[in-house]
Amino acid sequence: MYTNLREFIGEVEQLGALRHVIGADPHVELGGITEVAAGLPECPALLFDKIKGYPAGVRVFTNATTTPQRAALALCIDPALRPLDALKAWMAKRQTLKVQMPVVVKDAAFLENSTRGAKVDLGALPAPTWHSKDGGPYIGSASIVVMRDPDSGWINASIYRVQVHTRNKVTVQFDHQGRHGAIIAKKYWDQGKSCPLAIVSGEDPALFIAGFEYLPEGQSEYDFAGAIKDAPIDVIAGPVTGLLLPAQAEIILEGELNPPSAETLLEGPFGEFTGYYAADKRPCPVMEVTAIHHRNDPILLGSPPMKPPRFHFGLPFRAAGIWSNLEMAGVTDVAGVWQHVAQLVTVVALRQRYAGHAKRAGLIAAANSYMGRLVVVVDDDVDPSDLNDVMWAITTRCEPAEQIDIVREAWSSALDPRIPAEDKARGVTSHSKAIIDACRPFGWIDRFPPTSAISHAEARAIEEKWGAVLRG
Numbered sequence: 264m265y266t267n268l269r270e271f272i273g274e275v276e277q278l279g280a281l282r283h284v285i286g287a288d289p290h291v292e293l294g295g296i297t298e299v300a301a302g303l304p305e306c307p308a309l310l311f312d313k314i315k316g317y318p319a320g321v322r323v324f325t326n327a328t329t330t331p332q333r334a335a336l337a338l339c340i341d342p343a344l345r346p347l348d349a350l351k352a353w354m355a356k357r358q359t360l361k362v363q364m365p366v367v368v369k370d371a372a373f374l375e376n377s378t379r380g381a382k383v384d385l386g387a388l389p390a391p392t393w394h395s396k397d398g399g400p401y402i403g404s405a406s407i408v409v410m411r412d413p414d415s416g417w418i419n420a421s422i423y424r425v426q427v428h429t430r431n432k433v434t435v436q437f438d439h440q441g442r443h444g445a446i447i448a449k450k451y452w453d454q455g456k457s458c459p460l461a462i463v464s465g466e467d468p469a470l471f472i473a474g475f476e477y478l479p480e481g482q483s484e485y486d487f488a489g490a491i492k493d494a495p496i497d498v499i500a501g502p503v504t505g506l507l508l509p510a511q512a513e514i515i516l517e518g519e520l521n522p523p524s525a526e527t528l529l530e531g532p533f534g535e536f537t538g539y540y541a542a543d544k545r546p547c548p549v550m551e552v553t554a555i556h557h558r559n560d561p562i563l564l565g566s567p568p569m570k571p572p573r574f575h576f577g578l579p580f581r582a583a584g585i586w587s588n589l590e591m592a593g594v595t596d597v598a599g600v601w602q603h604v605a606q607l608v609t610v611v612a613l614r615q616r617y618a619g620h621a622k623r624a625g626l627i628a629a630a631n632s633y634m635g636r637l638v639v640v641v642d643d644d645v646d647p648s649d650l651n652d653v654m655w656a657i658t659t660r661c662e663p664a665e666q667i668d669i670v671r672e673a674w675s676s677a678l679d680p681r682i683p684a685e686d687k688a689r690g691v692t693s694h695s696k697a698i699i700d701a702c703r704p705f706g707w708i709d710r711f712p713p714t715s716a717i718s719h720a721e722a723r724a725i726e727e728k729w730g731a732v733l734r735g
């Protein structure tokens with residue numbers, strides 16, 4: 264199992280999924296290459312070197328976890344598992360995670376190079392401008408923001424995007440005031456202080472995943488990342504802030520987030536995971552960077568939002584959450600849950616046992632589908648991770664006049680491109696969701712025409728026996 268990003272990249276290379284890209288321009292080109300690669304069938308991970316304007320060795324790594332295989336690798340789950348089995352393994356693992364407290368170590372490779380105070384120059388790092396209409400370069404698209412709760416000492420370490428503005432100023436963007444980082448920073452600001460923080464780039468992929476997961480207030484993403492790996496995360500006190508920082512990371516910025524009453528900068532716009540821009544420039548809290556540390560030949564981890572179906576993670580982690588929600592609510596016989604189109608479509612597969620079973624599952628899934636307008640429920644002979652299979656079920660088992668329900672004023676967000684600006688301006692960020700029951704009607708399920716298709720189990724047996732012949 265990998266102990267840091269470099270070892271993870273080595274594992275990706277062993278799988279044959281790494282491509283080396285030499286000479287890309289960090290202004291729009293590097294982002295474009297990342298997006299095109301993410302659209303290829305094998306969706307390779309990319310290690311950029313000799314980036315235009317930067318010395319050889321200063322690198323950017325993208326598409327780290329964009330396939331099911333690499334997402335499983337990052338979760339320390341067998342990457343050979345079929346996607347739905349890998350997601351199921353993750354759901355089971357997440358339910359029984361044994362928290363691992365980080366351990367303090369004496370040295371960190373990121374201390375190989377440090378600059379402080381007036382010598383700090385963010386221009387030394389290849390922050391990409393990911394999309395042509397973005398407001399500027401972003402050093403933080405996959406980096407974690409570390410803060411310490413002044414009351415309890417809890418360390419929060421999650422992902423908020425970070426734009427570079429000057430040689431020592433960046434902005435940190437919270438989507439809403441409920442973000443743990445926003446809650447912690449406000450505590451310092453309310454006391455008239457700046458909030459000490461660190462931006463960690465080129466972190467261990469388990470920390471990248473932990474930084475995305477919804478964890479309860481008070482639980483550290485470090486503990487969760489340790490649980491993913493079944494091994495504690497190494498940490499070391501930052502020389503300037505004293506914050507405990509991941510010792511295996513590539514690049515760290517230390518500094519203070521100033522109260523917005525003292526200073527803000529206009530941040531964005533930034534292309535979002537929906538494939539659209541959601542807002543124009545907006546005032547954002549400013550971090551004054553007082554120290555930069557990095558390993559020799561540092562690797563910046565980048566994960567720009569891209570046009571769907573491309574997404575940061577090749578396994579739909581939020582679908583695993585919905586799968587657990589269904590089980591916790593007592594819905595039996597769930598064969599799988601998946602999300603497509605960058606989480607915007609949720610599919611539940613189940614074995615119907617009673618009238619209303621499918622709708623019960625659909626309603627729970629709809630309630631928990633963030634920004635998703637489409638929820639589909641299919642029978643268990645349909646693979647929810649295969650969009651073609653799902654469309655086959657919709658077109659052959661669903662009578663639209665009878666089997667599509669609409670739920671209004673449901674959970675979306677200000678990032679939703681289809682909500683009118685006037686509504687957003689008055690705080691209305693809900694939308695409607697269609698629940699498509701693409702199951703065979705329960706009332707006459709026994710009389711529904713039998714399918715001619717071979718079962719998943721039969722297909723697997725044939726693949727095992729004849730796969731080599733078929734693939735040539």
Ligand SMILES: Cc1cc2nc3c(=O)[nH]c(=O)nc-3n(C[C@H](O)[C@H](O)[C@H](O)COP(=O)(O)O)c2cc1C
Binds near residue numbers: 420436438
């Ligand atoms: C690549 C990526 C970028 C993200 N960017 C942001 C962002 O800019 N602002 C934000 O508030 N959330 C962002 N998120 C979502 C949060 O990281 C996520 O919801 C996290 O659980 C929030 O952590 P918290 O509960 O500790 O605040 C991003 C997630 C990912 C995977």
Ligand SMILES: [Mn+2]
Binds near residue numbers: 480
């Ligand atoms: Mn958190």
